Amino acid sequence: MSDRRPKLSTPRLVSDLATMDQALYETVTVTRTPTLDTALRRLSAAADHSKLSFAVATALALRGGRPRRAAALGVAAIGVASATANLLGKQLVRRPRPYRAEDSPFPGRHVPMPQSASFPSGHTASAVAFAAAVGPTLPVSAVPLGLLACAVGYSRIHTGVHYPGDVVAGALLGTGAAAVVLALAARVEP
Numbered sequence: 001m002s003d004r005r006p007k008l009s010t011p012r013l014v015s016d017l018a019t020m021d022q023a024l025y026e027t028v029t030v031t032r033t034p035t036l037d038t039a040l041r042r043l044s045a046a047a048d049h050s051k052l053s054f055a056v057a058t059a060l061a062l063r064g065g066r067p068r069r070a071a072a073l074g075v076a077a078i079g080v081a082s083a084t085a086n087l088l089g090k091q092l093v094r095r096p097r098p099y100r101a102e103d104s105p106f107p108g109r110h111v112p113m114p115q116s117a118s119f120p121s122g123h124t125a126s127a128v129a130f131a132a133a134v135g136p137t138l139p140v141s142a143v144p145l146g147l148l149a150c151a152v153g154y155s156r157i158h159t160g161v162h163y164p165g166d167v168v169a170g171a172l173l174g175t176g177a178a179a180v181v182l183a184l185a186a187r188v189e190p
Contacts (some may be wrong), residue, residue, distance in 0.1 A: 037109035070137035077133035081177035095119035121170030124153035128174025
């Protein structure tokens, strides 16, 4: 009796994942969402250089106590995630940014195309790192910051500057960066 199941090969799996990534990106680019376009474009821009996370961190730090500690952990996680995504990930992978046609059906949703490589999404890595580092110290913030991080990640696809796979990789990287920061903080806690 022979086994008729297809054999899993790494090159074929990578090719299939790339095909799905492209298809998901294209689905987003041709879906009409005028109500979301402006909001997601603004959110994506507000997340540039982690401005949004730093604004939240500032508000938390001004409160003192646990919120200040949470802000410090979040900012440290942004630093680890950003450095890892931009200095390591983008340099090693060098994935080109998505192609945006000049005659795109919805050019009003686009943000300027960054010059850096596409993989991983640094915006997503930093937003997720901040949320994942702040949440355990300040549980009341976990859900709102987690939702904000998800929205930032999706905004990068919606505005045409990242593939979904870039965002997933950024989220994983951000989660790892937060875990490293939290583990190091736990070791030095009195």
